[in-house]
Amino acid sequence: MSRAADRIKSDKRAWFGIGVIGLLVLLAAGAPLFARHDPFGVDLVNSLQPPSGAHWFGTDIQGRDVWARLVYGARVSLSVGIVSQGIALTLGIILGLLAGYYGRWVDELVMRLADVTLAFPTLLLLIALVAALQPSLTVVFITIGVVGWAGMARLVRGQVLVVRELEFVQAERALGASDARILVNHVLPSVIAPVVIAGTLGVAGAIMAESSLSFLGLGVQPPTPSWGAMIADGRDLYQLRHAPWTSVFPGLAIGAAVLGFNLLGDALRDAIDPRATGRVKMPTSV
Numbered sequence: 001m002s003r004a005a006d007r008i009k010s011d012k013r014a015w016f017g018i019g020v021i022g023l024l025v026l027l028a029a030g031a032p033l034f035a036r037h038d039p040f041g042v043d044l045v046n047s048l049q050p051p052s053g054a055h056w057f058g059t060d061i062q063g064r065d066v067w068a069r070l071v072y073g074a075r076v077s078l079s080v081g082i083v084s085q086g087i088a089l090t091l092g093i094i095l096g097l098l099a100g101y102y103g104r105w106v107d108e109l110v111m112r113l114a115d116v117t118l119a120f121p122t123l124l125l126l127i128a129l130v131a132a133l134q135p136s137l138t139v140v141f142i143t144i145g146v147v148g149w150a151g152m153a154r155l156v157r158g159q160v161l162v163v164r165e166l167e168f169v170q171a172e173r174a175l176g177a178s179d180a181r182i183l184v185n186h187v188l189p190s191v192i193a194p195v196v197i198a199g200t201l202g203v204a205g206a207i208m209a210e211s212s213l214s215f216l217g218l219g220v221q222p223p224t225p226s227w228g229a230m231i232a233d234g235r236d237l238y239q240l241r242h243a244p245w246t247s248v249f250p251g252l253a254i255g256a257a258v259l260g261f262n263l264l265g266d267a268l269r270d271a272i273d274p275r276a277t278g279r280v281k282m283p284t285s286v
Contacts, residue, residue, distance in 0.1 A: 087145025092152025100160025
């Protein structure tokens with residue numbers, strides 16, 4: 001882990017990703033300080049004003065300040081990414097540990113549930129679940145988290161199948177340690193590294209999923225600012241031709257957030273991967 005930490009410190013991608021994520025977190029946390037206008041304030045007189053000193057990113061069709069809504073929308077996107085991935089990680093880790101450690105019917109049951117979940121296209125499954133319920137921020141949290149557990153469970157299960165046969169786990173069993181103690185104190189720490197990497201990359205996917213749902217009107221409901229909903233508001237032909245800032249700036253914000261988490265996740269993967277750190281030498285040909 002110390003070698004992995006040294007690699008991360010010298011990786012420009014990691015620092016760039018951390019910088020982008022840190023900037024977004026700062027803007028989201030200090031939204032009332034950075035937003036000069038009310039994100040909900042309607043001013044039809046100043047509708048579709050171009051970027052200027054009064055409105056840095058212009059105004060939308062209802063005269064609302066795009067910069068203010070962009071900053072407050074960061075709260076929604078980051079909260080959805082973090083909370084939904086927290087749900088996915090919790091479900092995936094617990095079910096993956098149980099499936100990999102106990103095997104037999106437990107493994108069969110969990111993996112068949114994962115196969116059923118993964119059999120559906122993610123976006124279509126999200127649309128079906130959200131449409132069946134009342135669209136809201138809480139529903140978005142739960143649906144994205146529930147849909148995302150399967151891949152995490154399969155990842156954890158694969159790692160546990162290897163770790164459970166190692167000598168230190170066998171020694172704990174011989175000493176009479178309980179299954180709960182072995183799982184929490186020995187197996188989980190051994191599989192947490194790839195889980196952290198997958199979780200970091202999963203935040204980017206969750207932000208994209210929330211933006212897609214909001215674009216379709218099934219995510220965060222108006223007038224709450226959401227990057228996906230802002231793009232949807234400015235997608236008509238007139239605004240795209242005469243007021244592109246209403247869609248361009250939210251799109252750039254989504255791209256920056258996804259890029260930041262992806263770069264950080266890639267840097268973590270390269271730093272922790274044994275083939276990258278030199279702990280394991282892989283054959284040059286098969």
